[in-house]
Every structure is written in C-alpha cells, then in structure tokens.
Amino acid sequence: MPSEPVAEPLAGDAAQVALPPTIPPGDAAVPDAVAAPAAVVAPVALPPVTLPDDVASVASQPAEEVGPVEADVPLVTEVAPGPADDDVLVDPADEDDAAFAALRTQDRMDEIPASPVDVVLSLGSNVGDPQQTLRDAISALDAIGGIEVLDVSPLARTAPVGGVDQDDFLNAVVVARTSMSARELLHACQDVEHSFGRVREQRWGPRTLDVDLIVYGTLTDVAEDLELPHPRAHERAFVLEPWSQVQPDAVLPGLGGGPVAQLAATAPDRAGIRWLALDWLGDEESAAPDAHPQAEQSPAAAPAVAVAPADAEQQTAPRDAAPSGPASTATPAVVQRAPSTEATLAAQPVPATQAAPVVQAAPAADLLPEPSSAPTQSTPTHLPEPGSDPQPVAGYPPAEPVAARPTLPEQAPPVPPAAPESFDALLAPAPAQPVAPPPAVEPVAPVPTHAVEPAQAAPPAQPTAPASADDDPQRLPHGPVDAATSAPAGLFGAPAATPPVGAHQAASAPSTGGASDPLAVPSAEPVVFPPVRHAEVQPFAPTSAGVVGHVVAPTAVLVDPHEPAAPAVLDAPAGSWADALVPPSSTAPTAPGTGPAPVAAPAPFAAPASATQPVAPATPVAPAQPAGGLLTGVPLSFPPVSGGTRAVEPPRTEQPRTGQPVPAQSSDGGPAFFAGAPGAPTFAAPGNAPGADQVPGFGAPADPTRPAAPLFPPTREEPPTR
Ligand SMILES: Nc1ncnc2c1ncn2[C@@H]1O[C@H](COP(=O)(O)OP(=O)(O)OP(=O)(O)O)[C@@H](O)[C@H]1O
Numbered sequence: 001m002p003s004e005p006v007a008e009p010l011a012g013d014a015a016q017v018a019l020p021p022t023i024p025p026g027d028a029a030v031p032d033a034v035a036a037p038a039a040v041v042a043p044v045a046l047p048p049v050t051l052p053d054d055v056a057s058v059a060s061q062p063a064e065e066v067g068p069v070e071a072d073v074p075l076v077t078e079v080a081p082g083p084a085d086d087d088v089l090v091d092p093a094d095e096d097d098a099a100f101a102a103l104r105t106q107d108r109m110d111e112i113p114a115s116p117v118d119v120v121l122s123l124g125s126n127v128g129d130p131q132q133t134l135r136d137a138i139s140a141l142d143a144i145g146g147i148e149v150l151d152v153s154p155l156a157r158t159a160p161v162g163g164v165d166q167d168d169f170l171n172a173v174v175v176a177r178t179s180m181s182a183r184e185l186l187h188a189c190q191d192v193e194h195s196f197g198r199v200r201e202q203r204w205g206p207r208t209l210d211v212d213l214i215v216y217g218t219l220t221d222v223a224e225d226l227e228l229p230h231p232r233a234h235e236r237a238f239v240l241e242p243w244s245q246v247q248p249d250a251v252l253p254g255l256g257g258g259p260v261a262q263l264a265a266t267a268p269d270r271a272g273i274r275w276l277a278l279d280w281l282g283d284e285e286s287a288a289p290d291a292h293p294q295a296e297q298s299p300a301a302a303p304a305v306a307v308a309p310a311d312a313e314q315q316t317a318p319r320d321a322a323p324s325g326p327a328s329t330a331t332p333a334v335v336q337r338a339p340s341t342e343a344t345l346a347a348q349p350v351p352a353t354q355a356a357p358v359v360q361a362a363p364a365a366d367l368l369p370e371p372s373s374a375p376t377q378s379t380p381t382h383l384p385e386p387g388s389d390p391q392p393v394a395g396y397p398p399a400e401p402v403a404a405r406p407t408l409p410e411q412a413p414p415v416p417p418a419a420p421e422s423f424d425a426l427l428a429p430a431p432a433q434p435v436a437p438p439p440a441v442e443p444v445a446p447v448p449t450h451a452v453e454p455a456q457a458a459p460p461a462q463p464t465a466p467a468s469a470d471d472d473p474q475r476l477p478h479g480p481v482d483a484a485t486s487a488p489a490g491l492f493g494a495p496a497a498t499p500p501v502g503a504h505q506a507a508s509a510p511s512t513g514g515a516s517d518p519l520a521v522p523s524a525e526p527v528v529f530p531p532v533r534h535a536e537v538q539p540f541a542p543t544s545a546g547v548v549g550h551v552v553a554p555t556a557v558l559v560d561p562h563e564p565a566a567p568a569v570l571d572a573p574a575g576s577w578a579d580a581l582v583p584p585s586s587t588a589p590t591a592p593g594t595g596p597a598p599v600a601a602p603a604p605f606a607a608p609a610s611a612t613q614p615v616a617p618a619t620p621v622a623p624a625q626p627a628g629g630l631l632t633g634v635p636l637s638f639p640p641v642s643g644g645t646r647a648v649e650p651p652r653t654e655q656p657r658t659g660q661p662v663p664a665q666s667s668d669g670g671p672a673f674f675a676g677a678p679g680a681p682t683f684a685a686p687g688n689a690p691g692a693d694q695v696p697g698f699g700a701p702a703d704p705t706r707p708a709a710p711l712f713p714p715t716r717e718e719p720p721t722r
C-alpha cells in the first residue's frame, strides 16, 4: 500500500506543539520560549473550518492574541479522521479535548466579566525611585477606566529573588476590581510598566516597574501570554506577605495555592522581607509627580512618606527611564476617595518582645494629644540575610540561590540618625551582622483548599504568663523592651526637632543589634518568619487603663515582619492618599472605657459593628497560639469607633534574654496589647479630632458593606505543591 505523505503527521505535530497544555507553566512568563510552536503552526492555512459560535469571536481577533486558537481548530478538524493508528501522534479525542480546552482558555482570558472581578496585582521596583514609582503606578492603575484600586498593601523591602545580582526591591500588592478581561488587564498592567520606562532586559533582573497579575477572581488558566494565578505567586514571599497583610484571609487559587498567609510564612524567600511600611503612600504632596524631589525636607513640611532621589552612584543595575507621566495626573483620582475609620494593622503573631517599627517624621502640628511617654520600641529587627535561608527558591535557577547578593557590601557605614537622603539609601544594604542560620523551615502542612479557618480567639482573660523563648525553637529570641535605648532610627523624612509622639521616628539611640542603619536588620538570631496577624486599628483615648499607644499623623509605620510584636502606631492623616483608598465605614460610637467585645473575626471585614460589650481595659491577653508558637494569620477585628486613632502595642509578656519577664504594659505604664488582640480594650476619643477617624490606607476595614468572605475562595481541590 503506497504510503500517504505527510499532511496528517505534520498536522499532528503541529497540533501537539501548539496546544497550550504543552507549555510548561514555569515558562509561561517567557513568551519567547513558546513562540516557536505558534510559528510552526502558522501555516495552518488548512481548509477553513467553522468555529463554534462561542469561539468565533476569539478566532477573529488578532493572531497575536489568539494564535493557538486559529491553529488548533483546523488541526483538530484534519487530524480527527486520522491516518493509520500507528501514525497517529495525538489521540484525536484527546486532541479534540485539548484544542477546545485551548479555545476555552482563550475565551476565559478574554472574557469580559459580567460583573467586576476582584484582582490582585503585585508591584515591584528596584530601579530609580522605587517608592515614588510604586505610588505613581498605583495611581496610574487606578486612573485607568475599568480598574478600581481598593486596597494597597504595606510596602515591603525585599531581597531580590531569582539569582540576579541586583538591589533590593520595594514590593507592594494592590487589591483592585476590574471590569476588564484578564488579558485586557494584563495589557493595562504592561502599559503602566512601559509608561514608567520598563525595559525588560533580563529575566528576574532589575526593573523600574513590574506589575504582575497575581489573581483574577478565581480564574485558573494558562495561555501563551498569561497564566492565572501567576505561576510563581505561590512561592514568592514578596508577593504573599504584602498580600496577606492587606487580605489576611485571602486564598490563592490553583495549583500550589492555599491560604496566602500560610504560603507567605513558608515561602522560600520569606527571610528576604526586610520590613514593611504601613502608611507609605503618603499624602497628596508626597505623591507629587516629581520623581526626584529634594532629599532634605523639614520635618514639618515632610510628606507622609519622604521621597528621596535615586542615587546614581549606588545604582548597580541598569537605570531605566525615570517614572513620568502618570504620576501627576493619576494621583488625584485616588486621593479623592473618602476616608475610612479603620485600617488593618499588621502585628506579629509570634510571641512578642522585640519590636521594630520605624515611624517617619510627622508634622508636629498634625499630632493629636501626645501621650505621656513614647511607646515602647525596640531596635530594628534582627533579620537573617536573605541568603541564609537554606531553602532553594523554587522556580528560579537553583545555582543562584537567593543568598547571592555579592554587590551588597558586607559592611555598610552606620547610618546617622537623620533620615536617608536618597531612596538609594533606603535600599542600601544592611550592615553585615553575624547571622545564625534560620531554623529549619517548618514542613508545610497540607494546604487546605478552603478558606482559612479563623484561629481560636483567645479568651479575654488573664495576662498570659511569660513564656521562655527557649521553650519554642520557632520563636524569636528576644530582648528586653526599652524605649529609652532602643528607639528605632527613622526611615522616612528628617528627624523632627521635637520628635512627635515620643521617639517614633528617627532616633539616634543605638540599636540592640549594634546597627544604627534604620534598615539594618541583620540578625545574630535565627528568625522564624511568622504568619502575620491582623487587627483593626481603633480610635483611642486615654482611659483609666492608661494610654495604649500613641497617635501620630501622618506617619508611616514600619512593621518588621520578623518582629513578633512591633508596636503599632497608626496615624490619622486627613485626606491622605492612603486614607482615600479605603471607603468610609460605619462607625459605632463607643463610650469611654467601653468597647466592642474583641472577637476573632472569621474574616477581616467581619467584625460586628454592633458588638459593644464593655471590655475590661486592663486585661492584656496574648493571642492564642497554636503549637509551635506560630499563629495562623487570623485577623482580629474590632468594630470601628469614632475618635482618634488608637495606636496599639503588643503585650509584653515574654521573657527577655535576661530571663526577667517583661510585664505586659504599654510604654506609659498602661496595659499593652497586640493590636486587636482578644482582650485588648477599645477606646473612645473624647472628641473627634480632625482626621481622627481616618486611618491610613492599607488593610481591611470592618465596613460591613464590604465582603466578609475571603476574596478568593478556592474553587477546587489542589495538591499543596506544584
Ligand atoms: N499572571 C501574569 N502576570 C504578568 N505577566 C504574565 C502572567 N502570566 C504570564 N505572564 C507573561 O509573562 C511575561 C513576562 O513577564 P515579566 O517580564 O513581568 O516577567 P518577570 O517579571 O521577569 O518574571 P516573573 O513572571 O517571574 O515575575 C509577560 O510578558 C506576560 O505575557
């Protein structure tokens, strides 16, 4: 029998290559790598086929968007009849399924949602003026029709992941809502990247701006140009950690997904999270279009987040074009939103004794009544060098572990107490410190595919007995809390002549770690990266229990994710950019000395605003802790109350290194609490100070009109790892 030539085998080959399922997920972000198959398939000017109605519109789109679609359908049609069995490379039935799966994928990526879809975007920058770039990028995104920014995470300084020798990144996560299709949103993100001069010179290399689409609703799909969820999100602490801060109950759908806080706690690069800045978006002035503002600013004039110019000499990475365009025009669109009464405060769940908040300079005129003493703060956290984490970074070149940061000098000059003059200074490497290897990464428990179970609320009862850090290998060793000697150096802005509200910002006190660099958080101690715990911030007023925390406005608070109990100082800047991101919420006036019953809310937005049981304000209670000393990222929420912003402090129930228990109390002698810890009191302000019912814009407001459920409920059972 004469052999038939070749049409079918060719078609079969082409079909095999073209099918999206053959694209390794890990390569999905490298379109170049998968472009060839499309070219192979291109000649598929095979007999025309009639597309199903539901795919016809897709196939009629430009080839660059739907290449596989056009290719696949004819191939399926041709191959289906099949040559001799031996010659069949692809089972027709399978191929048919795959082809239609491809079509379906294309459909879904291009599908305009019937109603707005919640999405999460990850932003990163390490070239130029990263902080300003990220601010402006968020404004630019929000200014795009079809994208509504809902929340912005704290700003994280993160060690570079991926093996490329480069500067630290600043990362943030944006929770948004979009009426765009997933692909449209991707393109919008890419447009923003380009508008900030993004040039993709090196994979995982330095960039002015990176905007990744992490999740689009619950969509899980792979296309040639887009994979959802982002294929590496599940293993990236620089994504997961900020995300979990802003959405503690979020669940990453798809393969390798799970509760975001849990994934963050076990992500290979978690040790590279150097700090988190809470209120970093600043006010309108600080979001000015000038990408390189004056470095030196008087404290009174300093924006909420001082923006320092990039220092060319410190740039080891190729410098992209400076951020431009979108900044000035887009910012107001975000600023115009209504302020909120609450915010989520990131506190550390691990037994707390160390704390390393760094609060930027605040205009003294904006300060609310100053408490009697500065909040208790300790030194910048002791963090391990990113590379000290022995865990390989999955998905990255194994030969280039996260640890490799040879450009970072081992010894950085001590940073004076004044704020850094340039943003590069913010990105300057921390002085080298002896770093003990971190403890072995705890095994990742099978990741539930359902929403995170709220942790058991600790009963509002007795102060928790101090526990020895030695008891729990996963716990941070800790030292005594001494505000007088451990006030952290400021990160942003120049130090105020009279430090607002104690020693929140730039201070010259030496750190217990021996480093005065405000960013210097190397550690001589093993550090466990704990899941974050959240609590809403309450307005506050002094009560008989004493002032718990302090009010500063406007401020930024740096929460060192490695610190178990960073004192939290939140501000209430009127009309700040950050505030504007959080819609107004209902407030439940609370009588002085009373407050809502602290509850472990099942979701960050679920606190009942009507709960008004009196709370014994002098009953510090440490949060419930599961075995192992780690909490589970449970949001602890309180309903909002009117008045000033209450800043909160963690309980001081841990034993210092000296072995002497540190009594649970606030810096001024009153009881101290984790923000929102069960048992923590709420306070009502005697009056409504201007702007006092506003809390900077990150976090999950307890607005009952907002969803209480995790944003991304799981859709299907998945194995815990990819
Ligand atoms: N969820 C996603 N978000 C953003 N880009 C994606 C996504 N899925 C696939 N891609 C593709 O990845 C390509 C490369 O993206 P990008 O240049 O941002 O990669 P990268 O930042 O260097 O690395 P990584 O993708 O690991 O973050 C993009 O052109 C885009 O088509």
Ligand SMILES: Nc1nc2c(c(=O)[nH]1)N=C(CO)CN2
Pocket (backbone or CB within 6 Å): 123, 124, 125, 158, 159, 160, 161, 162, 168, 169, 171, 203, 204, 205, 210, 238
């Ligand atoms: N810390 C950090 N590392 C990275 C980042 C990033 O945003 N932050 N982005 C990358 C490419 O997307 C590669 N590596």
